[in-house]
Each structure stands twice: as C-alpha cells, then as structure tokens.
Amino acid sequence: MKIVHVMECFAGGTFNFLVDLTNELSNEEHIVIYGTNRENTPKNFKNLFNKNVKFFEWKTAQREMKPLKDIKALWELYTILKKINDIDIIHLHSSKAGFLGRIVSFLLGKSNKTIYTPHAISFLRLDVSPQKRKIFIWMEKFASLFGGKIVACSQSEKEAIEEQGIKNVTFINNGIKPLQIEKKVNTSNKITIISVGRLSIQKNPKLFNDIALEFIDNPNIQFIWCGDGELKSELTSPNIKCTGWIERKTLENYLANADIYLSTSLWEGLPLSVLEAMSIGLPVILSDCVGNRDLVESNRFLYKNKKECIISIKKFLNDEKLYYSQSKFSKKFFKEHFNLKNMSINYLSLYNKLNLF
Template sequence: MKIVHIIEPFASGVAVFVKSLTETMPEDLHIVIHGERKQVMSAKEVKRIFPKQNVRFIRWKSVQRSINPFKDFRAFTELHNILKRLSQKGFVDAVHLHSSKSGFLGRLACRFAGIKNVVYTPNGAPFLSGSNPFTNFLFKQIERFGNKVGGKVVCCSASELAEYQKIGIDASFINNGVSLKETAPLSSPRGKKDKFQVITTGRIEEQKNPALFNAIASFFEDYDQIEFIWAGDGKDRAVLTSKNITVTGWQDASSIKELVSQSDVFISTSLFEGLSFSVLEALALKKPVLLSECVGNADIIMTGLNGDVFNTETEAIVKILNYFNNQEMLEVMGEYSFEVCSDKFNVDSNFKHYRKAYQMDEGQKEHIPLIGVA
C-alpha cells in the first residue's frame, strides 16, 4: 500500500507515532507530509529517526500551530495541491491524518481532492485542551464538522474514544504502543544514587501542567533525599521554580531512556493525553508510574500494582511519600508495569490493526470494530 501521513506537529509523541507506523509496516510506502516546530526539534533532526527504505518526506511549508484563518487557508490550499498531485500519480491508497490541525485541514483537502480512504487519529482530543469553556466548545464544533466532511476517526486509547462518543462522533480505537525491544531496560545494574528521583519527560507547556508538577515538587524542597527531574523543555519552563527541580533541556532518545531508567518513579501531571508515549516507555523500562487522572492516563494504571492515579496535589504528595518510604516495592511494581506494556501497549501487535483500517473505504465507516485492547 501507499500510505500518506499528514502531520503538522512534526515532533515529540506524534512523530514517534508516525515513525512506529512506518516501522510496523515496512513493506508499504509511507509518504510523510509534514510541518515543522523548530522550537522543539528541526524537521531534519526528526527525519533521522525514521527508516529510510520505505519513507519519503514532503514539506508542508505554510502550516503553523495556531489558528489563523488567512494562514490556515494557505495551508489548506498547499495541502490540497500536494494531495491532488500525489493522487493523480497513483501514490495514494490511504491518507492518515495526525493531530487536530492536520485532521481538520486534511479532511477538507482530501474531500476536494476526491480521496475517500481517510483515517484521522487525534492523539489528544483538542476539545479537552484548555480551561476555557468557549475554546473547548469551538473545538467540539470543529471536530463535529470535520467528521461530517469525511474519513474515519480512530482514537489512540479507550478513554479518548469515550470522549469522542460523548460528542456524537462514531469512532474506533487502537491503543498506542511502544517497541519492547527498542525500549528494553538497561542491562547494566543501576548505580547507587544519592537521591530518590521522580521524573517526567516531554514539552513544558500548559497541557502537561507544569504548575502542578512544580507545586508537588515544592512540598519536598526541604527533603534533601528527593529530587524532581523534567527531561525536556518548552515555553513554560519559567513555571518550574522549585529549587529541587532539574530541567535537562531537550535530550536525544538514548539520553532520555537512561534518565528514566535511573529514576525511581515516573510522574505525569497532564491535563489530558491521547495515550502518552512517554508513560508507555516508562512502563517498558519497568518504572512505577504516578499519573494524573485524565483521558489517556486512565487507560494505563492498574491501581497499586504498576502505579497510582491522583486528582490533587495532596494525593500525589502522599503517594510519593509512600513510594519513598517503601522503596522495596518499586521493583515489583516495575515488573507489573512491563507486563501491562507487553499485554496492552506492544506496538508490534497493536499497530498492525491500522492496516485493516487503511483497507476500509469510507462506506464502511460505521462498521469499524473496536480493535484496541480495553
């Protein structure tokens, strides 16, 4: 098959998602139409992580993250022309749209280009993205309109699917996954550390709720034995003011893996997720995970076995104190984390279901089974 991927946020988790698809289906040709977020990572750097034999790239020059009618119309026109040209040359069997901006503009462009076999994966429902009710309402209407334009919505977790069903959008889901081979725990034993480490990774921005991370860390400022690490960077870095927080800046994948492997507990304070690759990688690295109770995170936890969820700052603090005072249980919890990842979030088994989604035309939209693992 010839599969066209359209991706505006060509960085972070969404880029990992597309990369995993290209690796899971090596016999297919993948054409990646992409934007760029230089403040996170240049497109040139992102391309290096993709396989070379079955992936080709086309730059989507005019697309940008924020909503701007004039610029978005330019981005739509450019995308339509690219898709029309590819379709006329026989390079489109299916189109897969990744994230909300690509999902909306991509469905319109496919409709005008006469392409019907379209899959849209939100990887984080945009109508859950902020505290502004009007903005969330607007995003709901955009998602509903986009769904009427065409294509099939395939969510990346059961809880994300439930949110789409609540607003009247029929969808299916395929769980995100990570490679257990690529994300295998480090074989060498971890050296003795001076401090108990609580880590998170990724972009420092509102969705990840750095203010909550900072508040939790601040409680432990006078605990010399406990430190917090944010492996990543972002526009809200200044929010992380607690003196016991280390911000590493952007790191390559191997450095992130080493940092997580050497830590004791992985924490996520996110307001919402699709199904976080960072958390899944922590599971694969045999880490207990402490996660805010939100869409995406809710699919991962087996309470008390591989970690816990929390709703408030106080609940998170109590859990960290419990882990710190009972460190002998963390290794057992880490083993459960790996089992959960192997059973539910193994990319080698989960992402093969996308081939089935690609092979269905739009007339079969209403009959896509729930092919994820609940």
C-alpha cells in the same frame, strides 16, 4: 499499499509516532506531507525514516486558526494529494491536518479511505479559553460530516470524543519499542522521581513544583525534569533538577536510574514518555486525565490533586513490596497493551479493511 500521511506539526510525540509506524510497516509505500512552519522540526529528520519514504512540503500549513491562511493551506493540500496517483489510504495526524484533510479527502472522493488520529484532540486543551474549546468542538463535529474514521490513541480519548456526540470513532493504543536499557537497582536510601516532557501548560510543571516542595525537608528524595520550555521558571523548588533538552542516551540513563515516574499533565492522548518509563519497569503515578487513565490498573495510582499524589508517593516510600509489584506490573502491562508491534499490526489491519472499499 500506498499510504499518504498528512501532518502539520512535524515534531514531538506525533512525529515520533509517525517515524515508528512507517518504519515498522516498511513493506508498505509511505508518503509524508508535512508542515514547514514549526521551528522545532528535527534536523535531518528524513534520516530517521525508512529510505523509501517520500516527502512533500505543506508550506502554507500552520497551527493557529486563521481563515484566509487555512483556505490557502486547504487548497495546497488538495493540489498535492491530487498529484499523487493510486492512493490507497490517507492518514491524517493531529487536529489541523484532521480538519483540513477530511474536507480535502471528501472533495477527492476518498472519505471512505481516510483515517484521522488526533493525538490528544484539540478540545481537551486547557491552555485556551472555554469559548475557544467550544469552537474546537464545533470544528471537530463539522469536519466529521465529511467522513473519515477517527482513530483515537487510547480508549479514554475515544470516550472523550464520543461524549461530544461525534461518531465513527475507534481506538488503537499508542505503542513504542521498549527502551533497550535495564532499570538500575537502587541500593541507596535516595529516591529519584522523574518526569519527561516540554515545560508547557499541558504538562503542568507548577503542580510538579508544588509536589516537590512537600518533600523539601527530606534530603533523600530528588525530583528530576528532563526537558525545557516556556514554563521552566515555574520549577523553583531546590530539590528539583531540570536537565533541559538532552541527548537520547542521556535521557535513557536518567530513566534507568530513576525510581518513580510522575506525570502532572492536564491532558494527553496517550503519553509516549510514560510508556518508555513503563517499558523498563518504572512504577508510575499519573494525574487523572485523558490518556493517563489507560496506563494504570483500577485507578490505583491516578490522582486528582496534590494531596492524593503525595499519598501515592508515600505509599511507595513505605512499602517495598508494593513498589516492586508495581514495577513488575508496569513492564507487563506495557508489553501486553502498548508495544509497537501490536499497534502497527492493528493499523495495518485497519488500512487493509478500508482499502477493500
């Protein structure tokens, strides 16, 4: 089966998703069309994919809405796809590829063989004005008129899309390979609370900082943020260590030595960094947002504000049995619902189903 993946942003969690999916489904033929206008595209990225994957540059694609440039990007994508013979499935990743790609697939008569995975759909963003979010909703509704099946990466993202009156939506949970490390047993009195990601509005580092400040008088609690970004200056509390961007093995070592994973995100699709933490048995405390809601049991460790988060942290600090039961739950819940093999099987099943038409 020949599967063509289209992605404007060739970086971050969506990029990692594509690497894992194509490598896991290495028996299929994969072609990747990718945008070239992002500075954070990984170096030597082709080495991360199976050697049989083919690549085409999408030179005019860019993140922001600019009608004239978007028309050029649409035409370039049309010409690239037109040249590829015998396409079985077109899989569009993230909002810009999803918008332009569904129009192109309609023009090519391949709407019934097109999948769009938003990876945190655009109108969930809280770093733009309400007016702009309304435009994003309109754009998603407009693009849905051209066909294609929307595949959210979590049930809560699916529900958020359907709440806007958009139909033909399903979901396949994100999945990853479990980290090949063991969580270290903490024999000291010190507790490490960790978060991983870009220091951006989406990840809400200000709230992380405010939470850390509440424990400033407890020398046995340390907060660590693994990552960097434009909002690094918001991490001012002296009990926070910010590592910046670090090597993969170093990151895994930080996770293995941590005790609790804390997410302060404002929105997600389904966060891969939380899945990595769960795969080694880290208990998680997560902000109550789309994507995070799918990763806890009965909303027990979701929080709506700083006060609720602090209460959850103190529960873990004061109840060793609760801590270890949640550690076991994280690992078990990950294995049952969010592993890469299950995700890949579900996508392959959907590809095969659409390819029958």
